[in-house]
Amino acid sequence: MKTKFRKTRKFHTDKKLNDRTKLKNIHKSSRNSKIIKEDKKEDKSMVERRKEKRAVVELEVRYSSQESFAVEWITNISKGGLFIKSENPLPPGTPLKITFSVPGKDIPVQLEGVVRWSAPPTSPSVVPGMGIEIVKIDERSKKILDSFVDEILSSRRI
Numbered sequence: 001m002k003t004k005f006r007k008t009r010k011f012h013t014d015k016k017l018n019d020r021t022k023l024k025n026i027h028k029s030s031r032n033s034k035i036i037k038e039d040k041k042e043d044k045s046m047v048e049r050r051k052e053k054r055a056v057v058e059l060e061v062r063y064s065s066q067e068s069f070a071v072e073w074i075t076n077i078s079k080g081g082l083f084i085k086s087e088n089p090l091p092p093g094t095p096l097k098i099t100f101s102v103p104g105k106d107i108p109v110q111l112e113g114v115v116r117w118s119a120p121p122t123s124p125s126v127v128p129g130m131g132i133e134i135v136k137i138d139e140r141s142k143k144i145l146d147s148f149v150d151e152i153l154s155s156r157r158i
Contacts, residue, residue: 052078055152061100081133089118089130102148109145112136
């Protein structure tokens with residue numbers, strides 16, 4: 001009887017350790033997102049959902065919603081969306097009017113977007129801000145944005 005008890009007890013101890021390890025991995029993988037991921041399969045599906053590649057940038061951005069106006073920083077951008085670093089991110093679903101300038105261009109990019117997700121400043125390991133999906137952009141601004149993103153992505157491959 002003692003042998004069976006020890007095996008069972010060891011099994012439960014290992015399970016608890018595995019659960020603790022999994023929780024630590026979940027915490028580590030959710031550094032820049034409110035979405036909690038348990039394993040690498042979910043991480044891959046998150047990357048695959050994106051339609052466009054993202055470029056790391058640092059651009060000043062001005063945006064307004066019905067309630068507020070702010071000047072913040074874009075820290076990554078793609079042809080379909082952007083991330084605005086903000087200590088006071090707006091809630092998902094908030095429509096925004098966004099304006100920013102691209103280096104070397106005289107005409108600012110103007111577009112409309114919607115907050116798709118936000119990360120409040122909950123801990124030092126989380127970059128606070130909001131993910132924006134571009135929902136409306138005129139042809140001139142789209143051309144400027146697309147060429148800017150392509151230029152950054154091609155220069156990083158060297």
